[in-house]
Amino acid sequence: MLNSFQLVIILLVISRIDNIKDAGNFVIAYAIANLLIMIGRYGVRQYQVSDINEQFIFREYLSSRIFTTILMMTVAIIYVGIHYYNGSYDSEKSIVILLVCGLKAVDAFEDVFHGLLQQHDHLEIAGKILTIRLFTYIIECMLIYYFIHDLIITIVICLLTTIALSIILNGSVIRTVSYKKGHFNFTHFKNLTVDCFPIFISTFLQIYMANAPKYSIDIVLTSKEQAEFNYIFMPVFVISLLSTFIYQPLVHKLAIIWNQKDLKKFWLLILRQTVIIAILTLLCMIMGYLLGIPVLSLLYSVDLSAYKSELVILLLGGGLMAAVNFFTMVITVTRYQKNLVWGYLLISLLFLLGGKKAAISYGIMGISSFYTLASACLTFVVIIYICIIVKLSKIKSS
Template identity: 30%
Template sequence: MTQTIDKNKFKKNFLWNVIGMTCNCFNSLFFMILITRINSMDDAGIFTLSFSIACLVYYIGTYAGRVYQVTNVNDSITDSDFIIHRAITCVMMVFISLMYCFISGYSLYKFTVVILLCIYKSLEAFSDVLYGVVQKNNNLYQVGISLTIKSVFALILFVVVDIVTRNIIYSILFAILAWILVIVLYDFKNVNYVSKFKLHFNISSLRDIFKNGFFVFIINFLSSYIVNAPKYALDGRASNELQAIFGIILMPATLISLGVQYFIQPFLEQLTSSFKNNDKKAFNKVVIKLLFITSGLGVICLIGAYILGIPVLSLVYGLELSAYLFELEIIIFGSILFALSLILSSALITVRYNFIQFIVFVITSVFGFFISIILITRFSIDGAAYAYSCIMLLEFFLYGLIYLMLQKNLFKNLEKEV
């Protein structure tokens, strides 16, 4: 009976997690479609760059992230510690965004769009720590429900306001309001139900999270930079219109990369359990399963994009994009490699191999910075697509090599963590 209940709970968690993450991931796509249709290509270009910046500083807000929080086996660090730590990093995230805009010398309009989207993503980052609390109590389905409500509510407000005002600043403000309301009325209620804690400022625990989660933070931060390095390189080297076009053909790949989290999140508890029980065979079995599922879906996506990708994108955005089929296929291939790397990264985070990943991302980021500039300077938007896949190929090669080399001592950090 217990096994049946556990299986039913797993299915419920998995299903709602997929629904919630799908809605959340697709929101940025819908925002981009609406802006392209309702506003202008110039606005679309500013939005896609601003959203990429917000996604980068988002990892300052999440810092070590939910994977680290959920797989934490150190009982001295409490839910209160994680929540207070996240509030601090979210403030840091917005402050750093302000400094970046000042240094970049953006116009007031572009400055405002960037900061509002960073605030929007800071709410997502804060929600994530609350999701970690309910997920540790095997209520991942509540995370999916929360993301679904927020995404639908924010999208409705964004659409209505943008149609009425044709101003993306007002639209983003109302999307922010939607997230705040759901956090207050739904997320806090779920957290209070499963975790009867009181907020307590523990400097020692906060220091431990900053220290022990540092390399996870760097990994996530550089991961976001790597994905968007061509976008950042396009800024100032191409018009807002070309920035928008690249954002459009990159969007399907972004969704594919994010989609792998559908399969990672529900299996985190299994990875953690195998780690605690020193069962390397079971651990590798889960990792291999995720790699095969992702590879299979990737092949389907490549075929689907070749047949339907450009026609669908052209229809949705109201633009002629037939000249970019080859670039779209290259980008999607790169996104599959990135998704596979993400699985190996999550596995290594679980067993607390973080420093070696830091090295991987430093190498890949430096490579990405230079290859993006070189290829974009020579080939413009085509160079951005080539750079994207080159970066992902190097990252996957390094991750695969390291994971194989560490097999003998994969669980050597077990005693240290416990």
């Protein structure tokens, strides 16, 4: 909950003090950082948790995470450097983006320790660590910005605190976990990198899709429109993040069921989670239609009454994207992830080519409708792929 709502809560303070520049910079920084964190995580968490036979030892997972986290920050520096050189970003916006990417790099690196805990049935310890660290960060960020009104100094202090807490909290528990040890094997490291590459590309494009409207608006519309869009997009973003915490505890259980070849139980678990996501999406759309705009306008001190239809359309798209998140996890468990990337590439290319045009031609309504349409197409592609996987599994087992 804290992870999902951190941006919402922090923006409550920022939007009241500087609801155009700082709010716009902070939101786009989070959008970019949430995309680049996929490089840091590299899709390894679900693979690690479902590695019930410990094909790879923790030292190899850790080495992989060190490499991908460094790669994440390198890409962030190159990305910001290009935009700064082209004049798209000023120095303040560039620094904010790099600092928020630093915060997410801590999340990415810490995730490998939490994967180890979950792999050995101690997910609750990871939850406690995240709760303490995120609660501290959110409160600290709001208080510092409220008193000094300087976004850069605020994030620098929060980053230092986050790093310190992550080291202390994770370091204190990892030593107590009993796991398979051994010497680092470069061949295993290479195999892990190759195996997880399709998952990385899929999750990267998935997050790109989830944030693509923000990137299109950042290019063609104003900072004011960027801020307003992100206020109505906030519930969608929250749905997407919350969905990961709904199904994350199921990864280990699904892996065991799949390895036992209990396809009936496997399908029932998938169906149950799909129904839960569908019900939550419908409830969110109803609440969004009835109360969404008045509540968001009150929270952010901005008149958003013109965006009621856009909010409902975006909430539908958010629910579809939450389903895609879940189905991607299912495919990872089956180890058939290699061909998944083509569906993501196709839909992402569609958004890359049409998203900017939709924003230019029809503004926020255009980009909202285009986002939901693309999410629906991606959901259809992933469901078809799961059906093919299960069919192939039946043929092989017979």
